[in-house]
Amino acid sequence: MDSLTQLALGAAVSVAAMGRRTAVWKAVLVGAVVGTLPDLDVLIDHGDPVANMVLHRAESHALLWLTLATPLLAALVAGALREWGAWRRWCGAVGLALITHPLLDALTVYGTQLLLPFTNQPYGLGSVFIVDPLVTLPLLIGTGVALARRDPASALRANAWGFGLAVAYLAWGALAQQHVRGVAERSLAAQGVPADRILVTPAPLQTLLWRVVVVSGDRYLEGFHSLLDETSTVQFDRFDRGLALAEPLRGHPPLVAIERFSQGFYKLTREGDTVVVHDLRMGQEPAYVFAFGVGRGSATIAPLSPPTAVGGRGDAGAALRWLWPRMWGEPLPPPR
Known part of the structure; x- marks a missing residue:
């Protein structure tokens, strides 16, 4: 997905994971930054345009490497915010912000190499376009309302609603895709x-x-x-x-x-x-x-x-x- 959507997704899952353990603005900021980190691989020049294409969404999007990086990044976050007592909670927030990035990317058609180093098979369901406002807007609105609310419970509810609507829309896309695939298969059969x-x-x-x-x-x-x-x-x-x-x-x-x-x-x-x-x-x-x-x-x-x-x-x-x-x-x- 586009960088704005990944930023919004990282912020939303971070707020949900941290709950009342930290200020909402801190969770939003950390989640937004961490949620965009995997896409920094576009800054790497692999030598030619074909290599740059097929090696994007590779190691930086691999579930194993992101999982291994989570404790270190969470320690950096906890140290920077002076919240060592919440380190485990930050591990959950950082890990979710990292892992949901390639999982969302895998719903697009591009191809995400989730299982490196075991296989370089690119996975791309293709059920959502790389830019879709109906994924992005609920996430942005949910976190925006959460930032504006003074009551922590109300803030968490707003964030959960935004996240839930985005997930529901993604599920709708997968179901619609299967319906259209059936229409296409029947059309091809009828046309021989x-x-x-x-x-x-x-x-x-x-x-x-x-x-x-x-x-x-x-x-x-x-x-x-x-x-x-x-x-x-x-x-x-x-x-x-x-x-x-x-x-x-x-x-x-x-x-x-x-x-x-x-x-x-x-x-x-x-x-x-x-x-x-x-x-x-x-x-x-x-x-x-x-x-x-x-x-x-x-x-x-x-x-x-x-x-x-x-x-x-x-x-x-x-x-x-x-x-x-x-x-x-x-x-x-x-x-x-």
Whole structure:
């Protein structure tokens, strides 16, 4: 999730964990800071844009390392606030602020390597968009009201309500995702389309409109379904994956890394004399946030090292103008 949401989540769980053992403002401040710490790994340059992508949300988001770091961070907090008597309580608050960060990230589609060092498998449920106001606002309002209340019991209730609403919304997203997946599977079966992989993830900023990506051999399909659509059928557009462009690049580390990290949701295109690999999970046709030049040449394709970042976000204005009516069930074709 975005940094603001992680800050708000860290603050909320810290307030809940500390209860009346410290001032609300102290719990908010510590939780907000600790809740954003894992994302400082974006400051590390791993040498090329592909490595920077696949190594984000790695060790800094691993549950084991965060658990081991908790007692030390809690000691630093307790010492700085001169609250050594509450060290164990601070361990709980700091640990929850750290652990809930990657757990929330794992609900997005990006991929979070929760189980390092045992496996580098990226986990991404994809049931919530990376920025969603209905996750962030309840957390911010809950902690904001808690800070404003003088009565500790009232402050804790306000924080609990905000946290509870955010969690309920996340649960709703997971249920809605499974519903749309069922709609997509039935639509594919009715259209006679074999599916190697199916991805269902919300369109930006909400959980009413869902994007469905299907990998089927050497092509991929993209469709959208709103929970308010009058029909229960997903209409798909079909595109070539450009797998022939991958043949001269087999074994090229950046391409292998994207194939693995995207869990098979990728395509290749030629842009001038550059072969570009696109992660199909983030963005929508034809613009993808993560796209990298991995080969170069016209008649003969050679590996490009280091790879180059060429991703973009497309026309955000056109996308947002389409998103609003499409979200409410208006059957509009996506902007291309």
